[in-house]
Amino acid sequence: MLNLIYPYRNRDLQRLKNSFESLARQTSKEFKVFFIDYGSDPKTAEKVKKLCAAYSFISYQYCFTQFQPWNKSRALNSVIKTLESGFCFVADVDIIFHSTFVEKAISLQETDKSLYFQVGFTSEKDKIRDISENRFHQYRKSTAEATGLTMFPVEVLKKLRGFDEFYHFWGAEDTDMHARIKNAGFQLEYFDKEVLLLHQWHKSYRASETQKLSRRLQVQGIVQINHQYLKLAIQQKKTIINQNSWGNILSKADFLQLEAQPVNLKLTNEKAKIQAFLYGELPGLENQILKLRIEKSTFEGSGKFRLKKIFGKKVPEYYSLKEINDLLLLQVISFYRDKPYIYKIGADFKSIEFAIKC
Known part of the structure; x- marks a missing residue:
């Protein structure tokens, strides 16, 4: 069994549907999806909830965090702390899964080993409906520096008290988790033998940062702050974090x-x-x-x-x-x-x- 966790807020529903459809085509049905809507506006939330209900493998949860900054770590942790065992995969609403992804991911599972996957990137001109699976490898590919799409043993994440919840907005929480996994002596491996994931093109969200006051909560320079915090975490060889609490979302x-x-x-x-x-x-x-x-x-x-x-x-x-x-x-x-x-x-x-x- 593989648990896929989707953290989400106010994103395009068509890309989300494309991702769900790719999961519906999986050769292995040994998976379930935890969809965490981290504070979408009410109209969007209602549409997303309806979309999720069309797929029997998706469990939708709404969080009342629409008036808090985006925090991917906390969204993920809210699910991780409830899982008893097994493996979970940090998903992304922009990802198209190869039909054999779940089957192959399960076959690669090893106790105490986390595995992160190479991904192909589509361009603005590409139309997802025209892309065949045998072309996944033809797109520009990520390197081992891209740490976002990882399958973790649940017990490892629990021992480290999940993702660091200091990271808000656009963070480096994925790289931080990889560093702490290695610091704690657990295995981490990069899978690039074949391309099983394809990223749907979109404009950069970081490019939407503004120096003016915005109702879409922002802090100027937060990306640099997060990366300096990551550097310190690596230097200090951190392992366990979130000492006071983790995964607790505003009720x-x-x-x-x-x-x-x-x-x-x-x-x-x-x-x-x-x-x-x-x-x-x-x-x-x-x-x-x-x-x-x-x-x-x-x-x-x-x-x-x-x-x-x-x-x-x-x-x-x-x-x-x-x-x-x-x-x-x-x-x-x-x-x-x-x-x-x-x-x-x-x-x-x-x-x-x-x-x-x-």
């Missing part, structure tokens, strides 16, 4: 409670006020729900403010809302990611709302 009850909570703290974008909250107020929260709303000061940019600056009078310093977004989100994912929380950017991009239960 529906906590989500609804946080949504219903009225705002009980309002701040402007004045630097001193934001710093006092981040480094004084937030660490001291205990046994309460805080809902914070941050808005741009009306004094900043006013005629009085400009006059004071002209005459050298002391005036407050201000962060932009984008700077506050990056500071606050980094603080949250670093130190409060195990707490129930939600985070929103106002529809007019003039406010930030953050609620947390401590």
Whole structure:
């Protein structure tokens, strides 16, 4: 038996259907799919749930994390910690499986050995319906540096407490896991004897990063931060992580409670006020729900403010809302990611709302 885990949020349904159809054609039916919808918007979630229901081998689960940053590690861990034994494969919604993939993957299973697979990449002009399986090997291929598509013994992942949940947005969680597997003395092998997986072309998601405030939660420079964190993990030869908890996802009850909570703290974008909250107020929260709303000061940019600056009078310093977004989100994912929380950017991009239960 092979357990395939799909982490997902707000992605194209046609590519997803192509992937599911390739699984429906498998020569071995000894597999099941755990589809983790990590906070798609309600309309997309309803469509995806309906699509998953058309395939008997798929178990769909919705997570109430639409107002949290993308965290592939936590999505995966939420399934891994429930598996009793056997093997699991980290899937991708863009992957087309060769019809013999499951059969061959099962034949390659060895206790304590993780196996990751070479993949072929289609181009923008390729049409999936026109691709025959005997052409998989003709496409540009990944190298051993591409670590995302791996089959793991469940017991190995459990011993290491899953994927590192520090990695948010676009991370290096797959490479981190490979490094920790090797550090712990378990086997890891790259399979490139034949191409059994094909990646459907799409625009780079990292290219969508912006220096402006976005309702699609982002932190500027997070890719570089994640890769520096990975370097430190490799240097320190880390093995077991997520010391406090792992795989615990915001519950529906906590989500609804946080949504219903009225705002009980309002701040402007004045630097001193934001710093006092981040480094004084937030660490001291205990046994309460805080809902914070941050808005741009009306004094900043006013005629009085400009006059004071002209005459050298002391005036407050201000962060932009984008700077506050990056500071606050980094603080949250670093130190409060195990707490129930939600985070929103106002529809007019003039406010930030953050609620947390401590």
